[in-house]
Each structure stands twice: as C-alpha cells, then as structure tokens.
Amino acid sequence: MPSHLQPFQSFIDKAIQICQQDSEAIGLAAGGSWITGEIDAYSDLDLVLITTRQLAPDVGHMRDYAARFGTLLASFRGDHVGEPRLLIALYESPLLHVDIKFLTPVEFYERVENPVVLWERDQLLTTIIQQSTAQYPPIDFQATEDRFWIWMHYAALKVGRGEFFEAADFLAFVRTMVLGPLLHLKNGGLPRGVRRAETAFNAVDVDRLRKTIATPDREALLSSLTEAMHLYEELRDALAPASLLKNRTAQSAVTHYMDTIQQVTVSI
Template structure:
C-alpha cells in the first residue's frame, strides 16, 4: 500500500519537548533518527520509554524506542528493519533481539559517543502493549498518542505463589551443582535467584517497580547489603554461605506474603542441603 504525506502536514507538527535529563549526545542522535524515520510513510510514529519517559536519563542511558508501523506494512518493515537502522549515521553494530525473546527488536550501537539504541518495531495496535510509560517523540498524525492515552501499562509483577511452588526445587538444583563441584554453574544460579526471586519480591513489597537487580543499590540500600551476601566466588565454602543467605532472605520475604507453603519440598531441600554440604564451614 502506498502512503502519501502532504508536506504541510509534517511541518505543522509541534516540535518534541525533550526531557530535561536527556544528554546532548542522545538528543543529537534522537533528532537524527526522527529526521530519517519520519521520511518513511510506513512509520506512524516514534515513542520513547524507559528512563526517557521517566525523565531520569544520564550519559549511560540507552534510548529505548518504539517504532509504530502501519499494520499492513509491518511484515515488509520487519524484513527491512536492519537496513532502516543502517541509515542512521554512526552505526557500528546492529542485530536483532532473538536472544532476549524479541525478534521485533533491533539493538544498535552508534559512534562517536558509544550510544546504545533499542528499536522495537511494532504494528501500531501493538504499541498499546507495554510494560512502562511511553512518550511520543514524533508522529505523523494523532493515532499513536490516542492509542497510548487510551491504554495503560503494567510492569510484570512477581507472583509469590508461583515462586514458592518452584523455589525449593530450584535450590535443590543449585545445591547439586555445589556438591558436584560445578561451581561456576552455582554462581550463575545464584544470579538467577537474585534477579528472578529476591530482588523482585523485595521491590514489590516496597511498592517499587520489581525490575530485578537493576539499581537495587540505590532503591533499597539496606536490602542490597543483605543481598550482597549471596554473591560468591566459584569455591565451595563461599557458595554454601551464599546459598544459606539466599534461603534466609527468601524466607523473610515470603513471610510478608500470603502463600500456601510447599512444606514438604522445603523440608526435603533443606535436609538435602545440610546432609550434603553442612560440613562445609564458610
């Protein structure tokens, strides 16, 4: 389908008011992206989420962009998305996001300031499905604004019962890694527990966005001090101590939730852990 855009239409759009925390380097790159992408009639609008939308950017921030596409053109744009990203000057790398389960995503890096940009290409109706706020930075008409204004966003919340039903089996798995001497695997497992269980629950219970361990040092400093004790080197004794701390932190968090306890699984896991590893003194 061919699209035509009167020259007077784009000129009539009010300029975007960028957030106060947007660094000059990011603004320059974003303006270039808007200039290039606005020339493509298949693109309805561009939104920005993450720290852009919350006006909390710094020089280390990514640009998280939502590229809303005319639905009938979506498949064609998906086939061309890497070529489209190539048109932005300074690109040194770009690849699609299958490794994070999002093939619509293109992750790109730009010189000279080493700026990271996430482009999420979506058919216009799908722009309403989001986990955080999105601010329109450019649009061809009012459809993207209307869609976002008429929908809500919700960050995925941890389900304490879902976690309780899995936690003890997970911890048994981790204990077997220590017992077998697979220490690096056990270190990686503890990272999973921090980001999937401990930090999300702690943040949720404080009414904060449960975004794993990201900025947990600033958001929950006292909890972060306790969480740091679950970090271990790839050695048996420190791993045993870190696992004990992870279990203690989880039980403390679980006590603040209404869940049906998996008592038999917990008892079996703890007994196994102690029988296999209790002789290790951290």
C-alpha cells in the same frame, strides 16, 4: 541541555528526521530512563518505532531501518529476552547502545510502560495511550514458589559436585528472576530484576542481597545459597497473597539437603 544528554538528543533528532520522511512511520517514542529523567552518560536509549507496515520479527527489515538512524556497528534481535520485535543495536559516533522496538499501531496498545512521545503523525500515539493502559508483568508468586526450591536443590547439587562457577552463575540467575523483583516490590518499585538495586533498595535490603553473591568456592556458595533461601522465605511470607500454596515439604527437604552438603568434602 546537560552535556550528557547531547549525544542522545542528536541521535533522536536524526531518527525523527528519518521518520518524518517515511510515510509508513506514524510515531517514535522513548522509554526506560528517558521517561523518568534518570538518563545519564552510561544509559542506553530505549526507542519504540511504530509503523503501518510490520517490520518485525524480520531481522533484515529491522536492521535496514535501524541503519537509517546512524552508523550501525552491530545488532541482534531480542530473542534472548523473549522479544523478537526488539533490535539491540550499537551505533558509532558517538558510541551508543540503542534498543529499538518495532511495532504496529495495534501492537502498541499492549505495552509495559507509557513512553515519551518524541514524534507522531496526527496524534496517533497519544490517542492510543489515552485509550489503553500500560501494565508491567506482575510477579507470579505461585510460579515462583513452584520453581524456587527445585532451583535451590539444583544449585546445591552443583556445589556438592564442585561445579562452583556454575553454581555462582545460577545464584545470579536467582537474584535476577526472584530476589531482585521481590525486593523491588517491597521497596515500592516495579519487579525489574536487580536494576538500580543500589539506589532503589534500602540499605538493609542491599546488604541482604549482597550476601547472596559468592566467590566460586564451597563455603562461600553454601553461605550465599542459605542466605538466598532465607531472604526468599521472608519476602514471600511478607508479600505473597494469602492464596499462595507454599510448598513447605519441598522447602524442608531442600533445607535438610543443604545441611548434608555442608558435611561433605569433595576433591576436584
């Protein structure tokens, strides 16, 4: 076994041992980079624990169970990503970031990927996987179009006011929520934000995305905002279904507003 996998495998072996001793546990699986074999020394570990008793979203129950797997240094629930069944955990010796999703068998039927089954009781996880289909949430092109030009105007307002750090943060949000997913789709991948953009996108797309990153000053931000608008328009026109209702009026108004911001000097 490669040396970088040993800490992960040791953790998994301990987790399996704990699960085997618990009559309420029916399966443990690994997702994310464990599925593709791309896990490296800097990866986190994505686990799915299936139990007959519902542990989530009670964070106390989730933490108590997670603490059986090793020395738990810190943890919090995944409310920030809309997943209260997820516990984000940091373990000691070795220092590992482990995400554990606590599910019941019924909940396991609905999933975004087919994880690698690490251990199961009576082939229950394998059976569920065979009887159902994993589906990663697709891009909602209409919802994106309805929001995008409002978001661009909002970012321009921040630049106009001189709130450069907030504008830079907002551009990062747009990359994660819109540009990254569209570029993943263009390059044949799942719309997972900007995950592994450096290797998943072709060189031209990486360069285009890089141009949407700005230092917190007016000219750099306006340039990056303009690039983000152009990149979105190109990706939308190339990838969206013909049924998409493009808001050309809002696009034109925001583009014009950007031109006016270019002419304004604000002292802060």
